[in-house]
Amino acid sequence: MNNTLKYSQLKVVILILTFFTSFSFYGQGDIKEAVETSMVRTHEDKDLQWGPCPSFMPEGCTISVLHGDPSKANVDVFFKVPANYEIPEHWHNSAERMILVSGELRVTYEGEKEQIMKVGSYAFGPSTKPHTAKCGDKDPCVIFIAFEEPLDAFPMVLKQ
Template sequence: MKKKISPPYRNHWLVLLLTFITFPLIAQDTEITELSKTSSWEDSALEWGPCPDFMPAGCNIAILHGDPTKNNVDVFFKVEPNSDIPEHWHTSAERMILVAGEMEVTYEGEETQLLTKGSYAYGPAAKPHKARCGDKGPCVLFIAFEEPLDAYAVEKE
């Protein structure tokens, strides 16, 4: 015995069918104006700017994508070998990949972690942390911030 599809379900199938037929046509008419981008920390076209004053000498940041005053900004963060990055925090969570060098990172209340080239690290929003760049060349981190880019020094009492 065959089961009959009741009229309400028949309408749902019709809507789904029309969606699958018309969506590709609509999507083809949508113009995507944003261009893709690739970059290496060694690109001569990168515009490196200064870090906040409390960071070590030779610290630089290059904006890769986005506006640093708005959500979702990607940067390269670079410090010289044997540099200490003082304890600080960010409003945003940060997702990081070390692309050059070797870096020790310590988040408040946690053990020190060693990042080597290709290592991923996640830093929770507002959690104080400090770091040290080793002697294996400059340390360069790719960092993706969810919130606007900021950094605040932890004031010691």
């Protein structure tokens, strides 16, 4: 009976070790993802790299990637336009989550009334829904935008 008891105890120990070993490997994968470096940025940071907007946008529009890869899902950007700038009608494959950090922006989504964003305003833009915008005349407009899908923008003339 002692041998049987010892064998049963050994099976329990093996099961426990197997559980904790697999849990440990699982946890390590999660930890690697969580080790990413944190950051804080403002639209006025001197180290931001501003690049051009899509070619259909008028001159003066710039984008700075804050986090992520624009060719992959979940990318965050600052989108900046000068005062009095008109953003032509366009659409995105991704939904947009936006917060206005500078200026005043009038936004109109197809089939909806114009809405005015002021600094601190949050806006949600549904995927593939055409929209236009106009920056107010006092300050440049800077919008933080979180894209769920890869970053893209298409003028309305190209929507199929």
